[in-house]
Amino acid sequence: xxxxxxxxxxxxxxxxxxxxxxxxxxxxxxxxxxxxxxxxxxxxxxxxxxxxxxxxxxxxxxxxxxxxxxxxxxxxxxxxxxxxxxxxxxxxxxxxxxxxxxxxxxxxxxxxxxxxxxxxxxxxxxxxxxxxxxxxxxxxxxxxxxxxxxxxxxxxxxxxxxxxxxxxxxxxxxxxxxxxxxxxxxxxxxxxxxxxxxxxxxxxxxxxxxxxxxxxxxxxxxxxxxxxxxxxxxxxxxxxxxxxxxxxxxxxxxxxxxxxxxxxxxxxx
Numbered sequence: 475x476x477x478x479x480x481x482x483x484x485x486x487x488x489x490x491x492x493x494x495x496x497x498x499x500x501x502x503x504x505x506x507x508x509x510x511x512x513x514x515x516x517x518x519x520x521x522x523x524x525x526x527x528x529x530x531x532x533x534x535x536x537x538x539x540x541x542x543x544x545x546x547x548x549x550x551x552x553x554x555x556x557x558x559x560x561x562x563x564x565x566x567x568x569x570x571x572x573x574x575x576x577x578x579x580x581x582x583x584x585x586x587x588x589x590x591x592x593x594x595x596x597x598x599x600x601x602x603x604x605x606x607x608x609x610x611x612x613x614x615x616x617x618x619x620x621x622x623x624x625x626x627x628x629x630x631x632x633x634x635x636x637x638x639x640x641x642x643x644x645x646x647x648x649x650x651x652x653x654x655x656x657x658x659x660x661x662x663x664x665x666x667x668x669x670x671x672x673x674x675x676x677x678x679x680x681x682x683x684x685x686x687x688x689x690x691x692x693x694x695x696x697x698x699x700x701x702x703x704x705x706x707x708x709x710x711x712x713x714x715x716x717x718x719x720x721x722x723x724x725x726x727x728x729x730x731x732x733x734x735x736x737x738x739x740x741x742x743x
Contacts, residue, residue, distance in 0.1 A: 501538060551573050625720060636716055681708030682709060
């Protein structure tokens with residue numbers, strides 16, 4: 475009954491549906507594996523075309539979102555063909571200029587700028603560590619673990635990664651730490667997958683701070699939860715989750731993923 479009361483799709487709802495589908499299609503076929511994506515096809519007419527079929531670094535997923543967002547500022551909220559020869563208006567109605575789907579005033583009021591700056595700061599910290607050489611210094615500092623049991627090394631890595639992902643996003647943390655863990659595993663003569671998989675899972679254990687990950691920031695933006703509330707629950711969840719990750723990598727991963735602590739031949743530098 476309530477579904478029927480909604481009526482047919484209005485023009486604005488139809489526009490949002492079409493733009494959402496267009497956004498997903500552009501994301502999926504930008505640079506898919508196995509076929510030539512539209513980003514590469516676009517570059518065949520460009521001066522900086524890469525023969526290796528690599529898309530331009532400027533044609534990213536963020537560029538697609540910006541394009542769809544700009545379209546919302548252009549497309550009217552009501553059907554622009556109302557009152558024309560293509561679509562006659564109902565009897566007695568007059569043609570009126572329609573507002574756009576989105577305007578700058580709405581964007582400035584509704585956008586959580588504090589959350590955007592928070593997440594952007596986390597990515598900036600991770601990139602700064604990489605460019606400045608701090609990430610390499612961190613990797614070399616793990617040499618004190620040489621000769622320790624693999625479980626102890628995995629536990630140490632998970633704890634440090636879980637702490638780092640609280641001040642930087644999980645994507646930024648993994649982007650920064652995966653090369654460090656790969657080189658560290660070669661120095662310690664451990665299977666790189668044993669440390670990298672542990673670190674990748676631990677990077678998702680972001681429960682304590684709003685800056686840790688986008689869902690945390692979204693919840694925090696509603697102003698109903700304080701940072702201290704997130705810390706109380708998050709610390710306990712982090713400790714329990716780290717222990718579960720180490721337990722899983724030491725038991726289940728051997729039988730399911732065939733990941734052991736033994737240093738493989740393919741990992742030789």
